[in-house]
Amino acid sequence: MALKVYYDLMSQPSRAVYMFLKLNKIPFEDKVLALRKGEHFTEEYARINPFKLVPVIDDNGFVLTESVAILKYLACKYNVPDHWYPRTDLRAQAKIDEYCNWQHLNTRGSAAMLFRELLIIPRAKNQPIDMGKVEKYRKLVRKAVTGIETHFLKSQPFLCGNDISIADILGACELIQLYAVQEENLYESSPTVKAWMQRVRERHQSVFDESSKMVYRAHDVTKSSLGSNL
Incomplete structure (x- = not known):
C-alpha cells in the first residue's frame, strides 16, 4: 500500500514534507486538502487527524500528524542520505533536533502568525488588518531571524x-511564507540569512520552486493590496 500524504502547499510544514519526499524520490499518494475551503474540518478528515491540521502521513495504517516527527520517520525508514538526519552521529542529530525544537516558538511562531494577521484573518473575518498585532509579530520575526543568524548559522552554510x-527545509519553508505577504525584507535585511535562504533554494531549485508555487502566486495577488507602507 502506498504512503498517503495529506497536505496543502500553502501550509509551511506541508511544503517541507512534500519537498523532502520529492527530493528523496519517495513514492507517495497525494491527498491534497484545500485549507482555504475548510476541507480539513470535515468529519472524514477528523477521523484521520483529530487536530484537523496538515500535514499527515498514513503509512499502511500508521498515522503520524506532526511535520518534524514525519520528517524524522521518513528519513530513518527510507534510508535517505545521512545529511538529512544523521543516524549514528548523535551530536549532528542533536543539533538538528535543537533547531526543530526551537523553531516552533520562534521561526514558525512568528512568521506564521504574521502571515495570518496580514492575510488569513482579515479575509476570513472580513475585517481590517490589526496593525498592533502586525507590529508585534514583525518584532518577533526579527528576533527569530537574529537567532538564526547568530546561533544557528554563524559562519557555516x-x-x-x-x-x-531537515532543519533547513523547515526553516526556509517558514520564512518564504513572508514573501507571500510582501514581508520578505524581514529576513532579507540579514545578509547571512538571505544568503542561506538562497543557498537552500539553489541546492534543489526545481523542487523548491514547485513546492512554493502557491506562495509565489499569493505574492502576486497581495502585491496590490499590501504595500510597503503597511
Missing part, C-alpha cells in the same frame, strides 16, 4: 553544519 538537513 546551513543551519546545523556544512550540509543541508
Whole structure:
C-alpha cells in the first residue's frame, strides 16, 4: 500500500514534507486538502487527524500528524542520505533536533502568525488588518531571524553544519511564507540569512520552486493590496 500524504502547499510544514519526499524520490499518494475551503474540518478528515491540521502521513495504517516527527520517520525508514538526519552521529542529530525544537516558538511562531494577521484573518473575518498585532509579530520575526543568524548559522552554510538537513527545509519553508505577504525584507535585511535562504533554494531549485508555487502566486495577488507602507 502506498504512503498517503495529506497536505496543502500553502501550509509551511506541508511544503517541507512534500519537498523532502520529492527530493528523496519517495513514492507517495497525494491527498491534497484545500485549507482555504475548510476541507480539513470535515468529519472524514477528523477521523484521520483529530487536530484537523496538515500535514499527515498514513503509512499502511500508521498515522503520524506532526511535520518534524514525519520528517524524522521518513528519513530513518527510507534510508535517505545521512545529511538529512544523521543516524549514528548523535551530536549532528542533536543539533538538528535543537533547531526543530526551537523553531516552533520562534521561526514558525512568528512568521506564521504574521502571515495570518496580514492575510488569513482579515479575509476570513472580513475585517481590517490589526496593525498592533502586525507590529508585534514583525518584532518577533526579527528576533527569530537574529537567532538564526547568530546561533544557528554563524559562519557555516546551513543551519546545523556544512550540509543541508531537515532543519533547513523547515526553516526556509517558514520564512518564504513572508514573501507571500510582501514581508520578505524581514529576513532579507540579514545578509547571512538571505544568503542561506538562497543557498537552500539553489541546492534543489526545481523542487523548491514547485513546492512554493502557491506562495509565489499569493505574492502576486497581495502585491496590490499590501504595500510597503503597511
